[in-house]
Amino acid sequence: MNTALRLLTVLGGSALLTVAAGWAVDRLLRRADVRHPETPLWNALRRCRPALQIVLFAALLRGAYRQTQWQPLQDHEAGVGRVLSLTLIGAGAWLVVGLASAVVESGYARYATGTRDPARVRRVRTQVTLIMRVVTAVVGVVAVAAMLLTFPSFRALGTSVLASAGIIGIVAGIAAQSTLGNLFAGFQIAFGDMVRIGDTVVVAGEWGVVEEITLTFLAVRTWDERRITMPVSYFTTRPFENWSRGGVQMTGTVFLHCDHAAPVDLIREKVHEILHRCPEWDGRGWDVAVTETTPSTMVVRAIVTAKDADDLWTVRCAVREQLITWLSEKHPEALPRLVLAPAPDAGPAPFGPGATGRVPKQGGRR
Known part of the structure; x- marks a missing residue:
């Protein structure tokens, strides 16, 4: 058998076996997914097919490339073997991460x-996300270490590296003190249930929803679509508001400054009517009361409820907008105004224009 035929047999045979194995595995996973539709595991495992085929192809070539007896391969046998080994290690790490991700995601979906x-x-979503990041990081570090060990020069340096590991660890710990603090803070947030993905929080005076949590930072999406990125250590060392703790139901207030002549009973009836027409109101409760007065106005407070922070914001805006519109159209005298005229029943000012009274003498009778 000539060299060209051997090369074609090795490459073609490896490719054919790889394609056949990938097709067979995908076929089995598809049948399992049809028989067990209650779990997404089998369909998720199908995404690992490319990594599996690369592992199989690299493994077959790694074991059979010497059989080709092709002169260019023989001249660079060590380099070709190292490239195939690196490919096998990288694809193996990709396959392990894919398998772990499929198992974790299917478990989370069922939960x-x-x-x-x-x-x-x-x-659970927050914990699963951080666990997958840890698994990916560990597998990546192990894969990189395995790749480096394929080079003889790194093997020779292994003894000296291990001998100085203690000093390197101390120096690295001091230099990465902030990073390590954020790392441990990330674990504390994930398993201490302090804040979770999807929670509504108020940090640094900004209101938003937690969008992403990693081992080192946390991203909050504000109402105007901005992203606030903060180190996770912020949430373990400083106070913050978490509106989703203890349930997502919330109670909010709407304050209106009205004239003292405002019809409070009619305002109370109108707020009740507005809430019944508002789909975001959850119906748990409401109230209207005068909470404060000033020399020129009184403060009317309306209490409303909603199932979450987003709906509460909508309910508050709807009550405020419709109530002001109703007052301006039906009861304009209820809105605050600047009074410059005297009271209707008051007489003329004793010392003003038109006053007819005499100015009393000072000091009494002489």
Whole structure:
């Protein structure tokens, strides 16, 4: 058998076996997905097919490339073997991460389907996200270490590196003190249930929703679509408001400054009418009361409820807008105004224009 035929046999045979194995595995996973539709595991595992085929192809070539007896390969046998080994290690790491991701995501999906508590679902989602980041980081570090060990020069340096590991660890710990603090803070947030993905929080005076949590930073999406990125250590060392703790239901207030002649009973009826027409109001409760007075106005407070922070904002805006419109159209005297005229029943000013009284003498009778 000549060299060209051997090369074609090795490459073609490896490619054919790889394609056949990938097709067979995908076929089995598809059948398993049809038989067990209650779990997304089998469909998620199908995404690992490219990594599996690369692993198989690299492994077959790594074991059979010497059989080709092709002169260019023989001249660079060590380099070709090292390239195939690096490819095999990288694809193997990709496959391990894909398998772990499929298992974790399917477990989370089944848990989210069977759990009605949104707070628990967000907590598990946060933990799953951080666990997958840790697994990816560990697999990546191990894969890089395995790749470096394929080079003889790094093997020779291994003894000296291990001998100085203690000093390097101390120096690295001091230099990366902030990074390590954020790393441990990330674990504390994930498993301490302090804040979760999807929670509504107020940090640094900004209101938003937690969009992403990593081992080192946390991203908050504000109402105007801005992203605030903060180190996770901020949430373990400083106070912040978490409106989703203890449930996502919320109570809000709407304040109006009205004239003292405003019809409070009619305002109370109008607020009740507005809430019944507002789909975001959850119906748990409402109230209208005068909470404060000033020399020129009184403060009317309306209390409303909603199932979450977004709906509460909508309800408050709807009550405020419709109530002001109704007052301006039906009861304009209820809106604040600047009074410059005297009271209707008051007589003329004793010392002003038109006063007819005499100016009393000072000091009494002489």
